[in-house]
Amino acid sequence: MAFDSGLDMPERLMGIRSLREWLGTRVKGHVLEVAVGTGRNLQFYDWSEVVKDPIAGRELTEEERAEEEKKAKKRIRSVLDKGGMDGEEKRDKDWVNKMKMPGSLEGEMLTFTGVDISEGMMGVARARLRKKVLGPDGKKVIPKTAAFTKPKEGGGEETRIGEGKRGEEQEVLVSALEDRIRLVRGDAEAKLPEAPAYPARPGEKEEERNKYDTVVQTFGLCSVSNPLALLQNMAGVVKPDTGRIILLEHGKGWSDWINKQLDVWAPQHFSRYGCWWNRDIEKLVKEAEQKVPGLEVVKIERPGWFQAGTTVLVQLKVKSQGK
Numbered sequence: 001m002a003f004d005s006g007l008d009m010p011e012r013l014m015g016i017r018s019l020r021e022w023l024g025t026r027v028k029g030h031v032l033e034v035a036v037g038t039g040r041n042l043q044f045y046d047w048s049e050v051v052k053d054p055i056a057g058r059e060l061t062e063e064e065r066a067e068e069e070k071k072a073k074k075r076i077r078s079v080l081d082k083g084g085m086d087g088e089e090k091r092d093k094d095w096v097n098k099m100k101m102p103g104s105l106e107g108e109m110l111t112f113t114g115v116d117i118s119e120g121m122m123g124v125a126r127a128r129l130r131k132k133v134l135g136p137d138g139k140k141v142i143p144k145t146a147a148f149t150k151p152k153e154g155g156g157e158e159t160r161i162g163e164g165k166r167g168e169e170q171e172v173l174v175s176a177l178e179d180r181i182r183l184v185r186g187d188a189e190a191k192l193p194e195a196p197a198y199p200a201r202p203g204e205k206e207e208e209r210n211k212y213d214t215v216v217q218t219f220g221l222c223s224v225s226n227p228l229a230l231l232q233n234m235a236g237v238v239k240p241d242t243g244r245i246i247l248l249e250h251g252k253g254w255s256d257w258i259n260k261q262l263d264v265w266a267p268q269h270f271s272r273y274g275c276w277w278n279r280d281i282e283k284l285v286k287e288a289e290q291k292v293p294g295l296e297v298v299k300i301e302r303p304g305w306f307q308a309g310t311t312v313l314v315q316l317k318v319k320s321q322g323k
Helices: 008-013 016-024 062-081 095-100 119-133 135-141 227-237 256-273 281-291
Strands: 029-034 109-116 149-151 157-159 171-176 181-185 214-218 244-250 295-301 311-318
Touching (some): 016 214, 016 244, 029 227, 119 171, 214 227
Parallel strands (some): 029 214, 214 244
Antiparallel strands (some): 149 157, 295 311
8 A cells, every 4th residue: 555655754754663663562461453554563563472383282392391481580580670560569479470471571462453444454454464574474374365355256356445334333354363363343433342362361350351451552543533432442441450551643742833833734634644633632631531430641751852742652551440
């Protein structure tokens, strides 16, 4: 898709690529990417735990067992160096077992679910998964025949291109490696998909098993009609207390002059790209904090002096009700 490839150079120059790389080191566990689009973040995630051992029941080699033990020790050392789990001093009796489990460290992803309303854009994301992320095994993990294609008259296949429907209806377009990789067509403002079924981890509550450890979105609040509804939906699918929502957005910055220019050109920019680049992201997030039960802003940053504060990095969490 020309639109997607045309973003490569501007994102490098504006520092967006490096921010996408940073996001890849912060996601962990069961990950949901909202408004995944063409999958520009996919290459920056660590897929090693997601795609390993695709053959169910295969025994690990001695080298693989040694590597797993090495990783387990690394997880424990890493958390001890930080003073506890997620920076907290409190440790329960299952703490060591929790830390040995894959997915406990930042950057260690166990499953990936991407959701978007545009099938056409996710067709590009699917191709990126097969070719650039999964490498030689991509064609085996994600077969060519998928929901993105339909038979042509006279034989062969053609790509399905469509923007999808508004509402709560969802369609799984890709499901691979026992649901460890999924692409779901859906309207994120109406409903987000639950996390895939996975084995319980030590100390995990039953009601948390349909939620994600990390919800990430890049440049999505500028495109939706109801940002509050979207933030509320994200809060509803992330694990309370331990889960994180990470947003990379753009909008109003520090400079009144730049903000006025964004306002002037906003209608034209929206008509071309479907993005309101003059929204006040910090204000939107803080309003959601007041209206969505349990939602709490952990950090708001505006990286890069060159962007004059128009690039906004937000981290959120959801407190358990009653705490």
